[in-house]
Amino acid sequence: MSRITRNLGLILAVALFVFAAIRPVRRAAAFEEARASLVADIEALRVAAERRVAEYDAWPTESAPGAIPPEVVAAFPGDSSLSGDGYTVEWSVLGFVTTVEQREPTDLPAEAIGVIDSLPATLVSTVRPSGLINVRASDPRILGALLDDYREEGAFVRDSVWSLVLPPPN
Amino acid sequence: MARKRKKSKSKKRNRQSKAKASSEATPSEDVEVAPDGVSADVDATDDLDVIDLDAETDGASVDDLLEAASALADEAIVASADTSNDALDQAIETSEAELDETVERIEPGDENDVTVVPLDEDEDITTISLDDDDVTVISLDDEDDDITTISLDDDVDEDAASLIAQALDLDGSGSEDSDAVETEGHADIDPDGSSDTEGDESDDASEGADGPVMTPDALAALRDLRTEGVGSVPTELVLDLGEGGTPEDRDRLLQAALAHVEMQDAVYRVPTETGQRRRFGAAATALVLLAALWVAVAPPSFIVPPTPPAVTDIDRLDGVRIALWLQAQQVEAFRVENGRLPEASGEIGGGLEGIRYVRSNSRQYQLVALTPDGRTLMYDSTSPDPTFAAIAARFSSLHGGSE
Numbered sequence: 001m002s003r004i005t006r007n008l009g010l011i012l013a014v015a016l017f018v019f020a021a022i023r024p025v026r027r028a029a030a031f032e033e034a035r036a037s038l039v040a041d042i043e044a045l046r047v048a049a050e051r052r053v054a055e056y057d058a059w060p061t062e063s064a065p066g067a068i069p070p071e072v073v074a075a076f077p078g079d080s081s082l083s084g085d086g087y088t089v090e091w092s093v094l095g096f097v098t099t100v101e102q103r104e105p106t107d108l109p110a111e112a113i114g115v116i117d118s119l120p121a122t123l124v125s126t127v128r129p130s131g132l133i134n135v136r137a138s139d140p141r142i143l144g145a146l147l148d149d150y151r152e153e154g155a156f157v158r159d160s161v162w163s164l165v166l167p168p169p170n
Numbered sequence: 171m172a173r174k175r176k177k178s179k180s181k182k183r184n185r186q187s188k189a190k191a192s193s194e195a196t197p198s199e200d201v202e203v204a205p206d207g208v209s210a211d212v213d214a215t216d217d218l219d220v221i222d223l224d225a226e227t228d229g230a231s232v233d234d235l236l237e238a239a240s241a242l243a244d245e246a247i248v249a250s251a252d253t254s255n256d257a258l259d260q261a262i263e264t265s266e267a268e269l270d271e272t273v274e275r276i277e278p279g280d281e282n283d284v285t286v287v288p289l290d291e292d293e294d295i296t297t298i299s300l301d302d303d304d305v306t307v308i309s310l311d312d313e314d315d316d317i318t319t320i321s322l323d324d325d326v327d328e329d330a331a332s333l334i335a336q337a338l339d340l341d342g343s344g345s346e347d348s349d350a351v352e353t354e355g356h357a358d359i360d361p362d363g364s365s366d367t368e369g370d371e372s373d374d375a376s377e378g379a380d381g382p383v384m385t386p387d388a389l390a391a392l393r394d395l396r397t398e399g400v401g402s403v404p405t406e407l408v409l410d411l412g413e414g415g416t417p418e419d420r421d422r423l424l425q426a427a428l429a430h431v432e433m434q435d436a437v438y439r440v441p442t443e444t445g446q447r448r449r450f451g452a453a454a455t456a457l458v459l460l461a462a463l464w465v466a467v468a469p470p471s472f473i474v475p476p477t478p479p480a481v482t483d484i485d486r487l488d489g490v491r492i493a494l495w496l497q498a499q500q501v502e503a504f505r506v507e508n509g510r511l512p513e514a515s516g517e518i519g520g521g522l523e524g525i526r527y528v529r530s531n532s533r534q535y536q537l538v539a540l541t542p543d544g545r546t547l548m549y550d551s552t553s554p555d556p557t558f559a560a561i562a563a564r565f566s567s568l569h570g571g572s573e
Contacts, residue, residue: 009455017462024465024474032475062519094496095503095519096569127503130569132496145478147485154568156489157481159524163489165496167569 035145037084042133042146045082045091046166048075049131053169059131065090087137095127096168131166387425486542494537494549495561497525501535501551511535 045068052071053059060069066083068076069091082089102124137143137160146162147155155164465473500518505511512518515527528536537549549558 007451010451010458013455013458013462017458017465020462020466021469021473024469028475028477031477035478093519094500095507096499097502097506125502125506127506140481141478144481147481148478154492154565156492157485158489158493159486161523163493163522165565165569 031139031141034085034087034139035142038087038089038135038137038142038146039149041082041084041089042135042164044076045069045072045089045133046131046164048072049091049166051075053131057169059093059129060091062092063090065134065136086139087135087142090134090136092132092134094130094132094165096130097125098128099123099125128168130168133164133166135162136160137162387422483542487547490539490541490547491557492561493522493525494539494547495558495565497522497527497537498549498551498554498558501527501537 049060049069049072060071063069066081066088068080068082082091100123101121135142135146137146140160143157143160143162147157149155150162150164153164155162157163464470497518500522501512504518511529511532512527513529515525518527524539526538528538530536533551535551539547541547549555
């Protein structure tokens, strides 16, 4: 019996161990790759939208899931899309109502200006648009990873959708 | 070796036939000594020719006599040649007998030690048998077969073969002190031709006589084979006994074959595995299998990087509340922009799905969503839950107090 035959059991056991060790490592590597790709898409869309609102005081218009808003297409190279292996990024716009007190100016003489503060105030509501990035993912680990990464920025998860609200421009 | 005998016999037959041809030709050339019919028959068996020189020579001329004398001289030469053939036949028979003594059969002795016994004359096959499993056959029975194959079926432990070859100093690099190879209490192979054992002296005596002997000739033959590229202890040794080979060459090849077999036998005697080693291998196999099972079922953190924290039910419930509050913001934005409440959820923008919009009247509405555990969670515009106020405060702080 040759040496290889004698040690066949040990060789098979080592091969099994290597396979068992490599399999989860490869799965973890694939997950990290998908997560990095998704975060890159989110950040690219976020930076492009904020640059757009800083330049034009307007958010990009809503787009279909996985499609890049037409106003920021130039920020993405080539035929990029906002979808990857197991996820889809979606861009939309929300409106936040802001209410401020406003006192109507009167035609009182200058010497009477000091009494303006005593006039009754009127509550005026305005709408300030904000951006919303939604990510639909089938893998809950992706949702958990994104929530962990953006929790401090107000991200939240509902069902299989992760959402991040971008603050309105000041 | 039998083939060698046959070749010798063949040569002998050729020479005999030649001699016979010479002797048969002789009687037909009867010498006529005298014209009166007196003749002298010289056959192959006669060493002495009888010539009647006294017979009627009156009628014979001098030339006839001279011719008869010349014929006699030739016949003497033929007779001398026959005598030489006889001597040659004797020499051939002697050589054949000596050759038979050199043809040997190697059979297994005690504990598979190789013993050398004379081979019977009628046997054409020399068999070298090491044990029941490993049979080595040297077949020399076919005259037309120029190749003698020595087949050793078992695999050779390369390390052991290397060690033995090194110990035998086949490459000529060994020291003088490492002349003998000790093989687990059995035959020692000594390049000087002596055989020894590790056991007691009585064993030495018996095995010294019948045990395997690695003669210097065999070692020299092995060195030659190694030089010719045969390598160290191959599993199959092919020797070419060509027609033109001399007996010395054949003896040399036989010695090489015997040395090869002896080396293989020595290789087999090298302990390759012990019980303790086998148990150690089984234990190592079991440990590795357990480790593989552990890694497959619950891989440790040093192998697999930690997975991100999963989304908890609290996170999902909080997400539903935030979504309700954001949807309420969309309804309020619609009312600010349009001066009325939306008629249906289709008029509400935003990307928040799964929230049901219920308009109570022109100023009141409710938003309803399902929590992860299946319960309903409602936002009532008339008296929102305080938790929504906390969400509004959180977003206000995150967005710089704009809301």
